[in-house]
Amino acid sequence: MTITEKILARHAGRDRVAPGDNLWVEVDVLMTHDVCGPPTIDIFKREFGARARVWDREKVVIIPDHYIFTKNHHARRNVEALRAFAAEQELPHYYDVGTERYKGVCHMALAEEGFDRPGSLLVGTDSHTCTSGAFGMFSTGIGNTDAALVMGTGKLWLKVPETMKFVFEGSLPPYLTAKDLILTVIGDIGCDGATYRALEFDGEAVYDLPVHERMTLTNMAIEAGGKSGIIAPDRKIFDYVRARTDAPFEPVYGDPDARYHTFRVYDVTTMEPVVARPHSPDNRAAVSEVAGVRIDRAYIGSCTGGKLEDFEAAARLLKGREVAVDTYVVPATTHIARQLHTTRIDGAPLYDVFERAGCKIGKAGCAACLGGPVDTFGRTHGAEVVLSTTNRNFPGRMGSKQASVYLASPLTVAASALSGAITDPREALV
Amino acid sequence: MEALIKGPAYVVGDAVDTDQIIPAQHLVYSLSDPEERRYYGRYALGGVPPEGQGLPYGRRPFTPPDAFTSPYRIVVAGSNFGCGSSREHAPFALAEAGCAAVVAESYARIFYRNAVGGGFVAPFESAGRLVARIRTGDALVLDTRAGVLTNETTGETFLLKPLGDVADILRAGGIFNYARRAGLIPA
Ligand code: SF4
Numbered sequence: 001m002t003i004t005e006k007i008l009a010r011h012a013g014r015d016r017v018a019p020g021d022n023l024w025v026e027v028d029v030l031m032t033h034d035v036c037g038p039p040t041i042d043i044f045k046r047e048f049g050a051r052a053r054v055w056d057r058e059k060v061v062i063i064p065d066h067y068i069f070t071k072n073h074h075a076r077r078n079v080e081a082l083r084a085f086a087a088e089q090e091l092p093h094y095y096d097v098g099t100e101r102y103k104g105v106c107h108m109a110l111a112e113e114g115f116d117r118p119g120s121l122l123v124g125t126d127s128h129t130c131t132s133g134a135f136g137m138f139s140t141g142i143g144n145t146d147a148a149l150v151m152g153t154g155k156l157w158l159k160v161p162e163t164m165k166f167v168f169e170g171s172l173p174p175y176l177t178a179k180d181l182i183l184t185v186i187g188d189i190g191c192d193g194a195t196y197r198a199l200e201f202d203g204e205a206v207y208d209l210p211v212h213e214r215m216t217l218t219n220m221a222i223e224a225g226g227k228s229g230i231i232a233p234d235r236k237i238f239d240y241v242r243a244r245t246d247a248p249f250e251p252v253y254g255d256p257d258a259r260y261h262t263f264r265v266y267d268v269t270t271m272e273p274v275v276a277r278p279h280s281p282d283n284r285a286a287v288s289e290v291a292g293v294r295i296d297r298a299y300i301g302s303c304t305g306g307k308l309e310d311f312e313a314a315a316r317l318l319k320g321r322e323v324a325v326d327t328y329v330v331p332a333t334t335h336i337a338r339q340l341h342t343t344r345i346d347g348a349p350l351y352d353v354f355e356r357a358g359c360k361i362g363k364a365g366c367a368a369c370l371g372g373p374v375d376t377f378g379r380t381h382g383a384e385v386v387l388s389t390t391n392r393n394f395p396g397r398m399g400s401k402q403a404s405v406y407l408a409s410p411l412t413v414a415a416s417a418l419s420g421a422i423t424d425p426r427e428a429l430v
Numbered sequence: 431m432e433a434l435i436k437g438p439a440y441v442v443g444d445a446v447d448t449d450q451i452i453p454a455q456h457l458v459y460s461l462s463d464p465e466e467r468r469y470y471g472r473y474a475l476g477g478v479p480p481e482g483q484g485l486p487y488g489r490r491p492f493t494p495p496d497a498f499t500s501p502y503r504i505v506v507a508g509s510n511f512g513c514g515s516s517r518e519h520a521p522f523a524l525a526e527a528g529c530a531a532v533v534a535e536s537y538a539r540i541f542y543r544n545a546v547g548g549g550f551v552a553p554f555e556s557a558g559r560l561v562a563r564i565r566t567g568d569a570l571v572l573d574t575r576a577g578v579l580t581n582e583t584t585g586e587t588f589l590l591k592p593l594g595d596v597a598d599i600l601r602a603g604g605i606f607n608y609a610r611r612a613g614l615i616p617a
Contacts, residue, residue: 039518042462043606047606048615074459075458125518127516141540143518144544145606146544191513195536195539196539370454372454373458374455392515394449394514396453399455401479
């Protein structure tokens, strides 16, 4: 069995499972946020009764992150609904807006708070919930109705996916990041190339990546239609998790004779920086093919592009220089926002590097990654051409249907912000 | 799920993602409040770029401006319908507009599951590419038991792929009713 099949078998109380089997599995953690939390709670109450209690208070994690810094009345009401529910159910893992506990983007917050643990099973009402798979666990995005059922019973009905394996051999050159690797894969297999399947990542280049960069690979499994993404855990993962939680966990590994739907090997030393052109994450081009395309805006943020590692990469290029176009910097979480002040590059805090380069620095959260209410920081309103470190560029994703969004690594985005046109980071890296 | 779904077709292209089905800025409305939930009907498929709205013509909105429901009952789509986010608001919005079924070449996983789990719209898969064979406004009849789609405007008939396991959930009206019947949760 693959690592995914073994985790699902364990959570279904079975010795063996095979792709295509339908199972009821026991869920370890259910995550929801401000967009899908309120309707999930409504369904939970409708189906289990107004006085119903969640199946396990310790296992429900509520992280508002999507529409936070907005005057929109309905968006604020959503957060109030979460707050009331957390109080009523006495939920210990609620990260309220406007308090010290506020975190920001849920997928990064789950990791930082120790909810991502090897061998476990986590579901969330967000398609990028597959991010947690970087910890060697099964995680997937579900809808409100499924989430309401989990909330009441701790159980989820699911089909065991086939696994597609992607091995990245060689050591990663300094001009590539995890974003380049995953955009290459998505370009190869297409936006529906992994529908219903699990993507598993392996190889020297993957294990060389820091933990948060691995999360960029698993996060974007959904951009190929995948049900989940996974990387078998190693020492880096164990150390990361143990530094954040005392909860026990049991790592799981695939069998040597596991069967894969696909097995594809990449040599990272021959790969190039890439972008996804408008309006789909699989519309890949080498940066060299689109170099020179003028941009109106650069955006560095989101669960895949607003990590400390992304800001460190961008700062390498922006240090001591000035951007030529509007450049937005949005840390994924409040923890990362603080790190911008404490992490230095050649003696200067990252925050200062960005400020001196002329970037606009926003507050932690999803911000313009998904457009959002009209007053959202960094949101597009017209026909802007945007180069962004986010993970999705369908029409209207960043607000305006007329905008054209290119996706790229933080290195490519920073290099291009300096020149005002899409630029190969190899030209700017010295 | 009705045995026979009749009504005009609304045709869109490939990879119509959930941001096109219901743009993110509208996700703030309550899905349970009767006054507010109507807005999901108003904005359903509102994110489709104008040239793709109601093929082969374009610029034919699914829900007329200022209306809350759509005259179209069956959405006909290309491949990977519903890709993108996990928002259940997407199939909900289609249902709220009055749509009863989608016939697409293929679906993104979460949309498909949400459509079934909430009992919102019946997601049928076509065997071939119907986007080029059906025009927006054509009169369709979908026999959900036999899995046959008839285009009364052209006289053509299409055999759709069987719904399989999910037909029972759709007939029950969603996963909760189904789970109750299966004894998983108390009735
Ligand atoms: S940052 Fe973007 S992709 Fe990530 S959870 Fe928020 S909206 Fe979704």
